[in-house]
Amino acid sequence: MSASSQAAGDNARNTADKPTPAYRRKLFWVALLYFSEGLPLGVFYDLFPVYFRQQGVSLADIGLLSLLGLAWTVKFLWAPAVDWARHHRRWIAAANLGMAAVMCAFALGGTGFGTWVWWAIGCFTLLSATNDIATDGYTIELLDRHEYGMANGFRIGFYRAGMLAAGVLLIVSGWYGWTWAWALGAAVFVVNGSAALLAPREKPRAGAAPGLLRDEWTLLKQQPAFLLALGLVLGGLLWPVLGPLAKALGWSAVQTVSGSWWFKGALPVGLMFAGAALLVRAAQGPRADELRQGPVFGAWVELLARPGMVAVLVFILTFKLGDAAMGFMVKPFWVDAGFTAAQIGVVSVNLGLGLSIAGGLIGGWYVDRVGIFKGLWVLGLWQALSNLGYAAAASVVPLVPAGTEVALQHQLIVYSASALESFTGGLGTGAFLAFLMAITSKQRATTEYAILSSIFAFSRAVAGWAGGIGAQEMGYANYFFLTFWLSFPAYFLLPAVKRMLERPPQA
Secondary structure: OOHHHHHHHHHHHHHHHOOOOHHHOHHHHHHHHHHHHHHHHHHHHHHHHHHHHHOOOOHHHHHHHHHHHHHHOOHHHOHHHHHHHOOHHHHHHHHHHHHHHHHHHHHHOOOOOOHHHHHHHHHHHHHHHHHHHHHHHHHHHHOOHHHHHHHHHHHHHHHHHHHHHHHHHHHHHHHHOHHHHHHHHHHHHHHHHHHHOOOOOOOOOOOOOOOOHHHHHHHHHOOHHHHHHHHHHHHHHHHHHHHHHHHHHOOHHHHHHOOOHHHHHHHHHHHHHHHHHHHHHHHOOOOHHHHHOOOOOHHHHHHHOOOOHHHHHHHHHHOOHHHHHHHHHHHHHHHHOOOOHHHHHHHHHHHHHHHHHHHHHHHHHHHHHHOHHHHHHHHHHHHHHHHHHHHHHHHHOOOOOOOOOOOHHHHHHHHHHHHHHHHHHHHHHHHHHHHHHHOOOHHHHHHHHHHHHHHHHHHHHHHHHHHHHHHHHHOHHHHHHHHHHOOOHHHHHHHHHHHHHHOOOOO
């Protein structure tokens, strides 16, 4: 062997033995991007409720703010634009810079609860939903199916880390005031957006590119039932905003009936089911193959044409219903129990962060070992335990006036409930995200995953709105106990889930 050949061989071996830098590993970017995706949700669900409750805003109005989270519900409307334009990293960067601008507006906008607050939070949720679309699509295209378990462990852990990082802002608000907290939040969003531009470039699109929008529109005009069906689904998704909108605009006729059970419950559910039935019929019609090639509605047809998909969509809607129904009222409970913003933040960061990451990693490992189906129902049971933990805490810990010192034993009880929620939340979400990824086609990963996660976000937004009324009327303890039972209706749909997992879509 020549000296040059031997040197080349030595260099190859040295290169092989040298560990891969962290920034070149997929899991590194999964962690960073999902921290970036989780932080806005933490701001929305943790900072805003505490901020407004400390200003004396009622529980009902705080719950009403959660309706702005419907942006996460209807994000599938503009997901095809992200899918078509590609360049996911640029979408992520732009969305984070926009959210930084909203944080600056709060830092400079004073402490009022005027119209500008609704516009600011609405822009924030729209930007966050766009960030979700781009991040989810990028990650699904980046990963292979055999990587879903551990990757989802990292997704859950660092998504939760992003949510819990809002606790740092709570600490800052307690020490230095809300102006500095919002300013620090803006800086973190700028860093997240800048880092996203350094991620590996997007892979070429899997399969054939979608057809032209003009051709799709021509086809849809020949099948108006499909547009009608989609309109019914959208009407059901957006129905919860009609009552508050009528109140704001003074529509007395709508206000009169907006409190009725049939108006709040039966009508939107009926619209969604009627629309879903028509969509399924159109997706299985004689021209379904042509519709499937469309750039906007093709993903809907692709999903709904699969056998048993309607039952699976209802499962997605209800699997985390109990968790979502409790989530928006947890921080107001802490405030009413006498905890300061600094106390809430310290526990969330120091205790919740580690347990959340541990729950996500253990959940991902468990799913890899036993499979997605078993992981769903086993880890879902653990997820429901956190509701019982908070129900027990609320039944023991008294509500006190602001400024009252919380007894040590009461602090320990609430901290234990928080620890249980952080750990079990990571367990259940790991299996749930692996399921969503497994039934998503990589050819339309961005749009399909946006549709599926929008359905999940609908239950979260509506449950948060109902949570404000439920906690106010029933009291924290009774309401938290009720949310425990909301975790179980999804279990009746597990047979359909199993059949769907046995028929994975073609990549």
